Amino acid sequence: MSSPKLLLVEDDSALSELLEYRFENEGYSVRATPDGDEALVLASEDTPDLVILDWMIEGVSGIEVCRRLRREKSTAHVPIIMLTAREAEDDRVRGLETGADDYLTKPFSPRELLARVAAVLRRVRPALAGETIEVGDLRLDPVAHRLERRGKELQLGPTEYRLIKFFMEHPRRVFSRGQLLDAVWGTGSEIEERTVDVHIRRLRKAIAHEKAPDPIRTVRSAGYALEPV
């Protein structure tokens, strides 16, 4: 499924519930907690696609949560939108320095937050925001769950789909089999690394096109990468 996973850290329960409701209505998958420590646990258990973080929360402070998220390898690149009180100019600055991607000052309308979230996701991972991505002659429409090459639709299984989607989100970059397992199969999957080879083969077969070259590059003793065209 293509619903982006949000982690909402907000200790005002009324606001939290409202936002949870709104976001789920918009097709996001939301987990919420008022507690900083718990947020860190949740984030490490199942890496969210984006974190919405209230600055003033119980337990660990917002800034500390932010910092720790950045420190953990699995969450280091997860975008963070922080919510601040109007006066706390100071926090805002520190927040951005600490690595928040955007901030919103209370009070804000849910629609405003929705827009920011969509914008950040679009910037960081276009496919999550429902935008089609193109890499070389491949075009992927995440909303329709379709992949086509030179106008012709390709037929692939679920795993191959997730795999090519991941590659298309990070073109040219080489991923080890371990990284691919984490990203595509999910962290902690106990699967033979060699199995990745098999799926790469299946993917290659699925996207093979009469004259077009194979866009998947094998990097010996390192992994695989997707090359444009």
Next chain:
Amino acid sequence: MSSPKLLLVEDDSALSELLEYRFENEGYSVRATPDGDEALVLASEDTPDLVILDWMIEGVSGIEVCRRLRREKSTAHVPIIMLTAREAEDDRVRGLETGADDYLTKPFSPRELLARVAAVLRRVRPALAGETIEVGDLRLDPVAHRLERRGKELQLGPTEYRLIKFFMEHPRRVFSRGQLLDAVWGTGSEIEERTVDVHIRRLRKAIAHEKAPDPIRTVRSAGYALEPV
């Protein structure tokens, strides 16, 4: 044409009349009252599609109206747009927390409110904002509650109708069984996900047409989508 039902709660009679006039001109069906208690009665008698609520009204306060609307089952999901005075930052916060969907600060132009209303309705119930929807060779008339394919009317049950309507409001898009349950059966319904399959089958059967292909696409391990033609 379908006319969305608005409930306007505003005690400035000049403004109220102006808005009523404008909205009716735009094809909405409007009921207005300056009084909070009466608003609640009206809302429960005939559930509106959207409520426009002034924060500073006589009788029960705006925030209380908002809260009670949310508490009543029949009005719990009706979107609310609230109108606030410029300075009342505080109210705004509480309003959003209480469950308003959007707010507008006085003074505002009627056109601005019209735009917000249209946007909210489009988000919540696309069919309300529109006339008939066409997707491929299917044509749905939400007012008449009818679906036809290639000119021939189709006969379907209530659930199948809601299902195809939802699909037609979002053509091509893949929905997971969970999303379909939320959208068609209502959030929180405790229904077996596999039951969706059954209704998909019934829907397919109902819209089957001699030579026309099946417009419902099964996306393995993801869900279903409606494809034009």
Next chain:
DNA sequence: TGCGGGCTTATGACATTTTCATGGCAGTTT
């Protein structure tokens, strides 16, 4: 330059597991 060994990847086959379509059925609602 040519060759062979050692290591890495590609491929085809296969047993298992998932996932889906379908028909039937009993309980409700209209």
Next chain:
DNA sequence: AAACTGCCATGAAAATGTCATAAGCCCGCA
């Protein structure tokens, strides 16, 4: 009574994870 709903059992189809084996690549050495 007729229509509708939700769920289960069943069978079929698709997808998945592993192996064994073939093929390819890199490197040192003659």
